[in-house]
Structure formats: C-alpha cells, structure tokens
Amino acid sequence: NSFLLPARAATRARFSFEVFPARSGAAALALGHAVQHLSAADPDFISVTYGANGSNRDASLDLVAYLRDHTDALPLAHLTTVGETHEAVRAAIHAIMDAGVHDFLALRGDPPRGLDEGDARVAGSMSSWELVRLISEARAERPPLTSVGRTAVAAYPNGHPLSRSRSEDVDWLVAKQEAGANLAITQLFFRAEEYLSFVEEARAAGLTIPVLPGLMPVSTSAQLRKVASLAGRPAPAELTRALDAEGGYAPELGVEHTVSLARELLDGGAPSVHLYTFNRHEQVLAVLRELGLLTPDPV
Numbered sequence: 001n002s003f004l005l006p007a008r009a010a011t012r013a014r015f016s017f018e019v020f021p022a023r024s025g026a027a028a029l030a031l032g033h034a035v036q037h038l039s040a041a042d043p044d045f046i047s048v049t050y051g052a053n054g055s056n057r058d059a060s061l062d063l064v065a066y067l068r069d070h071t072d073a074l075p076l077a078h079l080t081t082v083g084e085t086h087e088a089v090r091a092a093i094h095a096i097m098d099a100g101v102h103d104f105l106a107l108r109g110d111p112p113r114g115l116d117e118g119d120a121r122v123a124g125s126m127s128s129w130e131l132v133r134l135i136s137e138a139r140a141e142r143p144p145l146t147s148v149g150r151t152a153v154a155a156y157p158n159g160h161p162l163s164r165s166r167s168e169d170v171d172w173l174v175a176k177q178e179a180g181a182n183l184a185i186t187q188l189f190f191r192a193e194e195y196l197s198f199v200e201e202a203r204a205a206g207l208t209i210p211v212l213p214g215l216m217p218v219s220t221s222a223q224l225r226k227v228a229s230l231a232g233r234p235a236p237a238e239l240t241r242a243l244d245a246e247g248g249y250a251p252e253l254g255v256e257h258t259v260s261l262a263r264e265l266l267d268g269g270a271p272s273v274h275l276y277t278f279n280r281h282e283q284v285l286a287v288l289r290e291l292g293l294l295t296p297d298p299v
C-alpha cells in the first residue's frame with residue numbers, strides 16, 4: 001500500500017513556527033537547541049519577531065541569518081516601520097534580502113517603549129500596506145535566488161485596538177492584499193469561531209490569500225493573561241481555573257487546549273497552523289504530534 005502514502009501526505013495540514021531573538025547568552029544557547037528541533041519537524045517556515053517588546057532589531061537579523069545558515073528551515077523575517085524613516089525601512093529590507101532572505105511579515109509595529117499611538121513619530125509611521133509595496137519593489141530589483149518570496153501581513157480576528165469595527169479590520173486586510181500581500185497570519189485568539197467568522201467575512205469582502213491561525217500553547221497563568229490581552233478577549237474560564245489549580249504552571253493544559261482549538265480550525269477549513277513557540281520546542285511539537293502532523297505515520 002506504499003503508493004497511497006504520497007496522497008495522504010499531500011492532504012496533511014501544514015504548520016509553521018514563530019520565535020523571537022534571545023535576550024541573554026544562556027537564552028541564545030537554549031534557542032539554538034530549540035530551533036534545531038523545530039527545523040527537524042519540517043515546518044513551512046520559521047518566523048522571527050522584530051523589535052517586539054523593545055527587543056534589539058540587529059538581534060532579529062542575526063537570528064534570521066542563523067536560521068538560514070544553520071538549519072533547513074525557511075526563515076521569514078518580521079519587519080516593522082514604526083518610528084523609522086522611509087530610508088531606514090528600505091535599508092532594513094535590503095539588509096535582509098542581502099542575507100539571502102526574501103520572505104517577510106510586513107507590520108506597522110507596536111509603539112516603542114515610552115511612546116503611544118498619539119505620538120507624532122508613531123502616527124506618522126509608514127503603514128503596513130506601504131511596507132508591503134516597498135518589499136515588492138525591492139524584490140523586483142533583487143529577484144529571490146533561494147526562497148519563494150512570501151509577503152505576509154497580520155490579521156486580527158478580534159479586531160486591532162486601533163480599529164472601530166470588524167469591517168474596518170476586514171477592509172484593511174483586503175487593502176494589504178491589494179498592495180501585494182500573499183499570506184496573512186492572525187493575532188492570538190482562544191475560540192475557533194472568532195477565526196472562522198472573521199475569515200468568512202474577509203472572503204465575502206474579496207480576500208483570497210491564505211489566513212494562518214496563530215496559536216500559542218501556554219504553560220503558565222502569566223502567559224495566559226498575556227495571550228488574553230493580545231487576543232482582546234478573556235481567556236476561557238475553564239482553562240484559567242485549571243491552570244490556577246495546578247499552581248499556575250501546567251504545560252500539558254496549554255497543549256490540550258491548543259490541540260482541540262487546532263482540530264476545530266483545521267476541520268473548519270484553516271489551511272495550516274502557525275505556532276507561537278515562546279522559544280521552546282517541546283510543547284509545540286507535542287501539539288503537532290497529537291494532531292498527527294509531525295511525520296508520516298509508520299506503515
């Protein structure tokens with residue numbers, strides 16, 4: 001029955017990961033170990049955050065280059081415009097492309113520490129769809145030699161704090177597609193319905209690009225609170241209670257919740273899952289193993 005295998009493999013859902021630059025030497029060693037395991041799982045890509053929570057932007061470029069040079073995974077570089085001049089953003093795009101990486105997640109970015117949305121440097125930043133356009137221009141000047149040249153953008157199933165309605169988020173996402181984006185990755189959320197209804201509305205408004213649901217298996221109550229603040233919705237009461245009952249630390253509960261959410265999403269038509277790893281491989285690989293997505297089943 002071995003001739004059946006390729007067909008089964010082709011219908012298997014895919015997955016990708018997100019990591020962030022390490023903030024200390026010890027964390028960098030641990031991350032080097034984690035990305036080897038993540039890469040061995042054969043993801044579609046591993047994305048690297050940029051300047052999030054005040055992290056060092058050069059460290060982000062270093063990690064992208066590390067993934068390219070020392071793993072088999074395709075790196076996808078997040079890039080933000082907030083507080084940057086047009087020239088500085090162009091230079092960052094070129095530096096990433098010169099490092100042999102042509103896949104991006106184009107973002108406006110969160111306001112740097114100490115600034116808020118009202119600050120002129122934040123409000124006057126280049127928008128994410130302008131960044132999408134700039135990446136396409138740079139790509140036309142430097143055709144990709146090794147990678148496929150994805151331009152991903154962010155999507156917000158529960159709304160971005162700046163938006164006043166879901167239709168504004170949908171219209172904004174469609175505008176990013178029109179500017180040249182060919183993939184969307186969502187902000188974290190807890191309930192499948194939030195993603196599925198958002199995608200349905202976006203499709204009705206003309207969105208055709210794949211929308212990858214962003215999922216994070218949490219280990220601690222503190223991580224759960226962080227996800228809730230990003231998701232813009234309270235965490236499921238059952239999960240909060242169960243984590244608290246374990247003293248605030250229970251990685252297996254995060255895995256369990258993510259597996260059941262991912263099943264609902266894939267059954268509902270999600271093309272793949274994008275897993276926020278928190279720079280650890282154990283939990284996300286446990287999720288994929290449980291979903292049967294890790295390796296072909298031994299015959």
Ligand code: FAD
Pocket residue numbers: 048049050051052053078079080105106107108109110111127128129154155156160162163164168169170172173185186187188214
């Ligand atoms: P945009 O897509 O430009 O805007 C977000 C929303 O704001 C829109 O959906 C729209 O509703 C509204 N909006 C904005 N401008 C207008 C307008 N002119 N008119 C009407 N509505 C408007 N941040 C980092 O700093 N580094 C990272 O590496 C990073 N990675 C991320 C990865 C993912 C998958 C996600 C979802 C977010 C990430 N972020 C990161 C956070 C992101 O930068 C912030 O959410 C930021 O506030 C918005 O950036 P954006 O590109 O999504 O914005």
